[in-house]
Amino acid sequence: MEHLKRFCRAHGWALEAGLFLGLSLLWVLPWLLSGQTVAGNDLAFHLNRLRGLADQLRLGAPWWRVPPLSTTTFMGWGYPINLFYPAVMLLPGAWLQLMAWGARGFYLYLALVTWATLAIAAWVARRLLHSRLQGVLVALVYTFSQYRLIDFFVRGALGEGIAFAFLPLVFYGVYCIAYGDYRQWYWLAVGMAGVTLTHVLSVLLCAVGVVLFMGLWGLRRTAGWARLSRLGLATLLTLLLTASFLVPLAEQGHFLGHIGVQQYALADSAVRPGELVKNSLLTLTPTPDHLVSLGLMFWLLAGVTLLSWRKLTGVERYTFVAGWVCVWLATSWFPWAPFQPLLGMLQFPWRFLALASFPLAVVGIRAVIVLGQPANRRERVGLLMAIAVITVSFQVMGNVGFYHWVQEQPDGRGTLMLSSDYRAQSTQDPNGDYVTPRGLVALDAVRTHSLAVMNTQRNGQRLRSLRALSRETLRTGYRYRLVSTHAQWLKLPQLGYAGYRVTVNGRAQPLHVDGNDVVHVHVKVGRNWVTYRYQRTALQRWSGWLSLVVWLGLLGTGSWRRWRHVDFYTK
Template sequence: MLLIVLVSISFVPLLDLFHPGIPLGHDTPDHVARIASFYASLREGILVPRWAGNLNWGYGHPILMFLYPLPSYVASFFHALGFSFVDSTKLVFAVSYIASLLAMYLFASTAWGALPGSLAAVLYGFAPYRFVDLYVRGAIGEHVAFIFPPLIAWGLLKESWGRQSDATAGFAVGLGIAGLLLSHNAVSLMMLPFLLLYGGYLFFFEAKDRLGFFVRGWWFAVIGFFVSAFFWMPAFLEGKYTLRDIVTKGDFASRFVPWQSFIWSPWNWGGGNEFTKEIGISGLLVVGLSIVLIVHPRTDTLRKKLLLVVLAVLFGILLMMTSVSSPLWNAITILQKFQFPWRFLSVAVFILSVLGGIAVSSLPKKYTLGFVVVILFVSIVTTIPMWHAKQYSPKDEKIFDLPYPGTTDTGESSPIWSIRFMEHFPRAPAEVISGNANIAPGSRKSTQHSYVINAKTKTRIMENTLYFPGWNIDIDGSRLNSTEVQYQDPDYRGLMTFWIEPGQHSVMVSFTDTKLRTRANQVSLVGLLFFVLTWCWVRMFPKVIVGVKRRRT
């Protein structure tokens, strides 16, 4: 019954998405264009799209290699079913929102019971920052990422019990980690340390079989990292070829949050420094209840310690978003890659929901239902103004088949040898910049461009595609070496140029995987193999998981 009520409630804030057109969040229109480019590659048979051929004014862009593919895969699935790109994007937002509430309910109800689970789910879904992601920022990756932390936590909790019937919990850990890594780069790096901390707590204080829990936990975690390696390995290691560290350098310094903004800040659709950062009235009530329980003499001592630790973690997360933490941001370079300190609100929402579940489960039973009802009422009433976009823009689907005048990011994924953004559409797919030749364009796909070039003299050709490692040029079946393809000419920054001898020639320009990307794909295949073999092992030998016999309970 509680689950039905929870699902019903979760639909209400999504009703605004039925409005026709694109919700004009900060990034929503760009996400639709990126998804369309992603789908175009899938339609061409490219299972792991890495190059967005239509973006950046038609010059192409490697953004698909660096930004979370899971939302694009899901949206592409919806589009293949017949939904428009706009509606497919909306469906990803809607489905992931409901799924995140259900995932938190699954974890919290397993840990503390149905009523605390319901409260934790409501806190998780109705935190103001969730509606910032949904209707203000249009942050589809962060929005999808909210599904996986509670799913991973549930898997770890069930694994710590060491029961034979809980074998699927391990797969929740593995697939949850893979899903988190494929949903959002920064959020996954923020969340994983806290999930590791939770795993450590379970190991020392809850696990029935510590050795078994340790082995199984790490085994499934490795599977998760392996399965998602096709994305995170190139995204991390080939980022050095982009403007990422240049564009985002020092960005965090102007994005710190004043303490009072966590208590109250007005709802609006402004930019990163303007939109609300408050944890919500419900969140404040949970913090207040936790403090009361900590100081109350009748609260169980272990519960007091647990509440105190989680409250301290929450305070530490909020601290990381304020200027007090500036020395840490300056000293730890990986923090700077998060760009915005307020991104830690994603972690704060998760921790606050966990705190709510623990706090309510620590109340005397006669007060539990009343407090849950109060939180539910306050969460709904105080967030109603947040349940809609500022406005919607109708879009003709045909525009997503055409070159898009933007990179769909702030330029951080642009090749380091190019300018941050191209500024106009190319006159032609390829041009003569020196000499005399006729160019007859052939087939053109996202990652393959063919031409027949009849050169009357030795001619220099410019392919109007940005160079990035993996692009190759073949003339009459013979591949040009790295010195024969130029892409750092200051007059044609980032664009590929090459010379061609007199005569008629067949030219193929193609984007292929580098050795690193090939290795990353192979690691993911190994991860999938491990997943299948582990599944078969569990089915054949249910009493033994990853070589560790389970205790009888």
């Protein structure tokens, strides 16, 4: 027994990583074996993003860099989607798609994301609770929460689901700044940068969480200015780490004039409290009819926390209350109307359930230990193992239950996507979220890829002076071959964005766009080669190098301190 203890102590990290890998594969196992997917609300959109990245790599794009556009997906018109929706966290998924094509490659990527979420959550929880076992259990409760299952499998919200991996770092960074060792302020920047480079709307969610959890400072009320300055430094470092995405996004916004994120009335989209309780307590199987759920485990942990309330510290009590404030924000009981102009981009207030999950898991597991009062290590391990088994069982039952529910539905009810449907679903999404309102007028014509359609005359007749010969898809754009009977201006089936360049017969032309953002080119008599390519702008190049240098500096400093046995940035 003593030999086993020494082995576990020496190789705990490897055992933990292996456990997380096995559970991550178990989490996606029904779908991985079947090769089927469920076309949730956003899944087709994210599959097009993922397939677009993989195709760009096949066409010769550098494997380490996010290409700005997709030439083969989103109906193949050159949508520069990656300038508006961060894609750096999708690169590992694109690499996997090159090795394991289709739905199975996608689920291997979900397993990788789940493994990373478990590892990060366990590390943060171990720093907070000073226990490897408790850290592992917090990671299981958090990562296998029902809301996260809904995000990935029911809603198909891949970006929001990946952001779960970085929310523990955001919480830990705020905790360090507000209450703990404020010299570890950089963790807030790392967490916020991870969220920013994954799901932009979750940044607004995290900003609300930072304000809420900064209230921990009131429990100690020391080093106020020092802590506030660290919050400012964390904000600045976040901007530098994410400049490679934020600067090109701002550049496109300036070029286009207006790009609006779709908004909903928050008061209408918030979940009713009764519905939230019913979905959480009465069913372990999430379905489109029971979409918003916190999960039974969190309600059980809340009961344990209340029973051990007097034995908890002030920090634990505040964290518990703040976590349930996030749950309150998800419901229609919160007066959302006055906050609509400020937070309308959140679209669905029940996204706050993601923000509530980690702090509630930390306090809940701590409360289990306090209330259970295990007399020795063996009893403590037994108690935590029992909770781990319950947590994993709930998740497996929910996932398998949803899988069987989908199989039993009439055609179309569960929007089941077979392997044969994957190619169409991953290339033909008609999304136009990042097209200006004026550009949407011409988008249907642009999607035809036809010069003849784009140059239809007002009387409905095709232009007789134009004969299109071919269209070639390139890594960074398209090449058209055409014949014109006289020199004239023609419309390309393309929309204009900052960075696109036009050449006709090898000669560059200024980018001309009309009132509908459609690109116009001037061609000569006879045969013409028209190339429409994307080229990274100076701002994109400089901001990319800036972020790279800052990331390398952060990692290099941390590695050097680690090598010198200094407590990672704190001394």
